[in-house]
Amino acid sequence: MAKVKDTPENLKICLQGNCDKCPSYPEGSGEGLYCARSKSKKPIERKGCNCPECPVWIDNGLSGMYYCIKGSAI
Numbered sequence: 001m002a003k004v005k006d007t008p009e010n011l012k013i014c015l016q017g018n019c020d021k022c023p024s025y026p027e028g029s030g031e032g033l034y035c036a037r038s039k040s041k042k043p044i045e046r047k048g049c050n051c052p053e054c055p056v057w058i059d060n061g062l063s064g065m066y067y068c069i070k071g072s073a074i
């Protein structure tokens with residue numbers, strides 16, 4: 001089971017100031033909460049990762065980055 005819960009609250013946090021503001025985020029994909037779900041279906045170019053600034057990342061004690069490329073936190 002993934003470490004982060006796939007909840008509406010976490011998705012909102014992700015897409016209101018974190019993944020959505022990230023230079024690597026695939027605009028228009030409608031995706032989010034990669035740390036709980038899975039990696040992106042789009043090709044991602046690494047241009048930075050906002051995860052370490054995100055309350056979901058902090059509250060769940062995560063340490064990784066680029067979940068949109070690597071898949072969910074375990």
Ligand code: SF4
Nearest residue numbers: 019022049050051068
């Ligand atoms: S997982 Fe990290 S790199 Fe990917 S879109 Fe979200 S903040 Fe950006």
Ligand code: SF4
Nearest residue numbers: 014018035051054057
């Ligand atoms: S840790 Fe990254 S992928 Fe997870 S909710 Fe925050 S910004 Fe989104």
